[in-house]
Amino acid sequence: MDKPILATGIRELPKIAIVLGTGGIKAMAALALFEFFEEQKIPIDLLVGCSGGALACATIGMGQRPSQVREMGLAKLEKKLFTKINYKSLMGIFSSKMGTFDKRSGILNPERYQNALREYFGDIKLEQMRPRTLIQTTDVETGEGVVLSRGLAADAVYASCAFFPAFPPIKIDGRYLGDGIYSAPVPVVEAIKRNVDVIIALDFKEKVRTEPKGFFSCFYRHIDNTMRTLTRSQMLLSIGMHHHEIVIVEVDFDHSINPWDVHELPSIIEAGEVAVKKQKNAILSAIASFTKSSPQPENRPDKNPAEKRVEKKNEGVKDSANQNSGFRRTVAINPDDDEDRPKSGRTGS
Incomplete structure (x- = not known):
């Protein structure tokens, strides 16, 4: 059945969380999943995002419909946001006499990117978002994962996307917070902590066979491989912890996509549509099986x-x-x- 839980009458629904992992602009493939939930008229209770997934979650959480994002795109996410080099920090990598590089530093100047996020989100705070929206970040001093649920959305999303050492971390509540990829690339555990019943997690993968060239390409490939191992171990832990359903949707890309490749948005969403279509029955069955197995109040x-x-x-x-x-x-x-x-x-x- 295509719509096992949709029927006229009273029907109990589980609490549903959508978790979006790291992936830069590739995380916008999740628009296909949000459109699917809209079509099925299934409400979402919780959004949890990391890095690019944080941007996608916060976009939906602030009230944008998937169709609006599809139409307007992410025009402000331009390449120039990622090209202004902080030469003082860059030279500081090689010698303290030539420059300075510490926990507050980044190779790129973050001002343009931060301004773009502030213009995009305005003064919206995470606690105002619906569905409830959580943003995964990492304390760069301790390596501890820090989940933000309050404060300016623009600052939270920047922190989650601040891929150190490319971008410097941002100080929030006395802690220097950077990219959530270093602590929880696909933060399923955070959804489990919130006692949801059905978790739909999207993981974005580049199946690239070419050798990386240049410092950033080599560094990112190394980090990506390391994070894959961390993701697998955290997924296995999550499956063991969770008392109901977890559906993992893997979105595959056959070529590299940079964070500023806004022109790739149509193909990114198309990849999401393919992935969601493959897992459509699994998603609906997870929701339906919970509904059917839930005891009546008098027999709990x-x-x-x-x-x-x-x-x-x-x-x-x-x-x-x-x-x-x-x-x-x-x-x-x-x-x-x-x-x-x-x-x-x-x-x-």
Whole structure:
């Protein structure tokens, strides 16, 4: 069945998280997944993004629809944002007498990129976003993963995308935060910590067979290979930890795509469409299987004796007891009526 959970009437839905991994502009392939959820009228409760995935999550979280992003593109993401070299920092790599390079430094000057993000997001804060949006970063002093849930979206996204040593970290709440790729390239564990039921994780892979040329290409290839190992180990840990469903969608690219290759956006989204189509049934089945396996409120195994005694004494409080027990909410779904469809990013998720 193409739409196993969509039917007229009352149907319980799980809490759903979408996790987008690192990938630069390739993470915009996730637009295909968001469009799929819109078509299926399935609400999303949580977004978790790292690096390029942080930009994609925050774009949706601030209220942009996938169709709007597809039409407008990311025109402000120009190559010139990534070409202004900080020569003082660059020379500092070779000699402290020639320049300075420390934890606050980067080979590239971040001013243009930061200004572009601030113009794009404005004064929007993460806590204002719906669905709830979390941004994965890394403390460059300790290597510890730091997940941002509050503060300016522009600063959080910059931190998550600040690929050290290319870009310098940004100081937020007293910590120097940089690219989340170094701590959790595909931050599935963060979704698990938030007690969601179904997790859809997108991982973006370049299947490039040519040898890298130049410092940045060689360095990035090394980091990419290292992060693949970290991602695999974290995925295995996540699968062991999670009590419900995790669906991993791998989006493959047959050539290298730079962060400023905005002209690649149509082919990036197309790659996302291919990947989502392959995993469509797995995604819908994960949601449907949770729905079907969820016990009725009166038969819940987690119901304690006190609740049962209250229900026997006064059946009128049954509904209230169910709501206060942490049991997942039910949502009325009517595919033919927009007013009844569940809205993405409900408050109180």
